[in-house]
Amino acid sequence: MNSSMDLSERTAETSSVIGIRPAYFVQQANGGFRPTMSAAASWSDGVLSGQAIAGLAASTLERKYGAVGYLPARLTLDLLKPARAVPTYTQTRLIRHGHRMRTAECDIIQDDWIVARATLLQYRQTNTSVDEQWESAMNVIAPESAESHELHIDDDGTGWSPMGLRHHNTGRKRAYYGGLDAVAGLPATPFVRSAVVAEAAANLVTGLGANGIGYINGDLTVALSRLPRGVFIGVQADSNFSENGVSVGSATLFDDEGAFGSSMVTAMANPASRMELIGH
Secondary structure (H helix, E strand, O other): OOOOOOHHHHHHHHHHHHOOOOEEEEEOOOOOEEEOHHHEOOOOOOEEOHHHHHHHHHHHHHHHHOOOOEEEEEEEEEEOOOOEOOOEEEEEEEEEEOOOEEEEEEEEEEOOEEEEEEEEEEEEOOOOOOOOOOOOOOOOOOOOOOOOOOOEEEEOOOEEEEOOHHHOOOOOEEEEEOOOEEEOOEOOOHHHHHHHHHHHHHHHHHHEEOOEEOEEEOEEEEEEOOOOOOOOEEEEEEEEEEEOOEEEEEEEEEEOOEEEEEEEEEEEEOHHHOEOOOOO
């Protein structure tokens, strides 16, 4: 796979190949999944992006264990080793099936190796009212126009634009993205879009500096108070701390109606393969 291919080119390629909406994987007759060009990582040839893996895990868990009346409140994804552009399989197990909470796990497997493991926690939703609580302020104006497959970035005071070299600075970042389908023929649900966009943008908005992104995340945690509404999801950096080659970043997830969740990534210094944003 060509890592220099930008997102729009990969999207067009995938759409023309499978003839439907672009997606990261195509499901095979044997139950496995074939990665498409849209799943390619931008930082290394022959490697799949974390957002593709997050989407596959979220889609698999939701389709098998999702239930009406239960909110997928937290998805934790451990990226155990680089996933490659080879046939990919999933293996799931139910950990707890309770009245108030449900937990399940999904392994992403390639060549008999577990390359990622995801845990889904669901809470039963109720109409119980509670006292008013403190809420963090969120005052973000979304782009006036955007394509769902194109990731836009805003730095403090610069305004929204497609990601590119202009965003190599030390300003606070936010992203706005619609994401792709995880599996061809299965339109991404709001939960799957949350996982895809959070993985695509959390490390980006918290780790992007003057010289690109020097850290590669090894995990992702997405926590939701509700499902997103609409096509697009925003991710705004809240904090970033780094020392001795380890970075921790947190971000708020929002849609056009306001904030609805948060994400966190831990990352390792990766100076040999520093990621630079293509474009202007």
